[in-house]
Amino acid sequence: MTAAMAMPGNTAATFIIHFFGPGLADDRYAVEKFRALADGDIRRCPDPAPARDKAGYATATLKAVREMRPARTEIIVCTGLKTRGGVQIWGDIASGLFHDRRQKG
8 A cells, every 4th residue: 555545644635626717717606516436427416505696506705715625536616607717626536546547458
């Protein structure tokens, strides 16, 4: 077992961030959370956030978006309400960092 795979006591915050559009340029963002399952499926998480806009999406401020950290199997997508730019944040297992990349054939 490598040091990266040792779960107890591992305090590394490994995740992948992808900016789209103009990046983080808005003051309010629609937030969607997804969970990557072991079989490769991705499903929307039930959202406990109380703040919602009129379309029903959970919303967050720019400060809250910058402080978001995904769980190991979580994917967070924050889309700006005005410019439609934003950020995707992928947890380390959801991004496939520890998957075996050997190809058959």
